[in-house]
Amino acid sequence: MSYLFPNYQRKELELIKGAKNTLTDRSGKKYLDFTSGIGVMNLGYNDPELNQVLQNQASLLWHTPNLYENLLQEQTAEQLANNKEYVSYFCNSGAEANEAAIKLARKATGRSKIITFTNSFHGRTYGAMSATGQAGIHAGFEPLVPDFVYLPFNELEPLKAEINQQTAAVMLELIQGEGGVVPAQASWVQSVQALCHEFGALLIIDEIQTGIGRTGTFYAYEQYQIEPDIFTLAKGLGNGIPVGAMLGKTNLAEFFGPGSHGSTFGGNKLAMSVASHVVTRINQPDFLQSVQTKGAQLYSGLTKIAEKHQHIMTVRGKGLMFGIELADQNTLKQVLDQLESEGLLALKAGQTVLRLLPPLTITKEEIDQGLSIIDKVFNNLAS
Ligand SMILES: Cc1ncc(COP(=O)(O)O)c(C=O)c1O
Structure with missing residues (x-):
């Protein structure tokens, strides 16, 4: 057995x-x-530089709680902002990054409805699973977190009919990964952003599979002429070391004040030393x-x-x-x-x-x- x-x-x-x-x-x-451990090992296996970075940090300090300053987190967050106005929250996986995004969107807007799309995949925890537009993934786990609505991907009319002043966020993958490698059309994504702006809803882009260079730009959203309010990362960020991140526009920072959200391991020194190095290597023209x-x-x-x-x-x-x-x-x-x-x-x-x-x-x-x-x-x- x-x-x-x-x-x-x-x-x-x-x-x-x-x-x-x-x-x-x-x-x-x-x-x-041709798997990269499901989109994780973007720099391949047994990379000597990454091994060295990890060993150096391991011999200094593995972990400190988020009660103390963490310059490696500051440094990685600055790299991830990529010259734009974003702040980061670090966690340990994709699902956790999406949980943070969902919580931040609800807190910042004071609204609860979140629109996601059929065949999306956002993770297996309750919030991330509830955001996932696949009945097979929900089966047996109901009741889900309330106020998630699933609409057809790449279609504008159903979104126009659904989005309103109660909508906290619209959340999507720019290429649906688990759902079948289905790219979003650029004109549709731009219209989604415009509708979000019109109704005061936040645009959340799940870059967990598409981010960190996978689609040929550091973030896939750069190819869509949009600027998400919130986006999420994991997979390739740590090249096998578990790490996730949720980035939000700086004007959202105040809604995740002290005590609002957190994680024991999130952004620990081993993970941050590797993530920072991964970003330095990949985010090069x-x-x-x-x-x-x-x-x-x-x-x-x-x-x-x-x-x-x-x-x-x-x-x-x-x-x-x-x-x-x-x-x-x-x-x-x-x-x-x-x-x-x-x-x-x-x-x-x-x-x-x-x-x-x-x-x-x-x-x-x-x-x-x-x-x-x-x-x-x-x-x-x-x-
Ligand atoms: C787009 C997307 N979001 C979220 C997740 C969940 O990430 P994790 O398995 O690290 O929780 C995945 C994992 O496949 C994913 O592809």
Whole structure:
């Protein structure tokens, strides 16, 4: 028997070692990684600089409570603001960052209604789960936190009909990740922002999967000509060290005064030393340009493969975040299994989407290698 709750559907595969963009299992078999540990390991595995940063901090001090000053938090928050007027609150995960966002939005507006979208994913805690627009994720856990409303993604009329003076916030992912790698249309997002401004509601952008360089800009919102009131980060921020952040416009700072919200571990010194270093490395024009160039290479290779295979419906995404919509669930399962046996790890999203999230450090040669494995697997399916 296992001493674990069976809440994860685990594969019979244990990865025990990683180096750059490659993982090794218990038998010594190597895999090219197109998962980044679900969008986490943006700088790849066993990075010598990150190891050094962590070891240096570990030998100085792991943790101090948030009762004392923390210059590493100040430094990381300044980096995350990215020359804009944002303040940060640090926590330990994506769900916690979204909890903070929901609480701040309600407190700052004095309103309770929060509008989110069908097929969104915002996390598993009660607030974040209630924000998630997927009935399957709610099942058995009702009653949810009240006053969440789910509307169709990328559609304006239902939002115009729903948003009003009782709306605290509209919350969305710019590319729905878990829901199937579905990008929001720029004109729609801009209209959402305009409606938020008109009704005094806050715009919350969940950048937990799209942030920290994943889509080719440091934040995905930069590609949408918007400025969220609040946005949330986790996953890639710590490259495997658990850390999350909620950023809000400076005019919201007063609503999270002393005693309003908090976390024992949030922003601890180990997490902050790593996060600060991750941001320094990724938020560089050359690095972000390389994500765009490699993303274009991957996209062009995937569209060529898609043209040859009727199992593939569409390829979509930005930067190094791609979804390949397949004909059905069974095809997706076969493809994932065969990719794994050919030495490529990939993910699913929704029921029928093959999701690729390689480390941002992936090389051009590794992208070609991954593409040829994907092509081979689809050729095998066809025959
Ligand atoms: C967009 C988005 N928001 C929130 C979360 C929840 O993050 P965590 O699992 O760290 O709580 C995820 C995780 O997949 C996510 O993709």
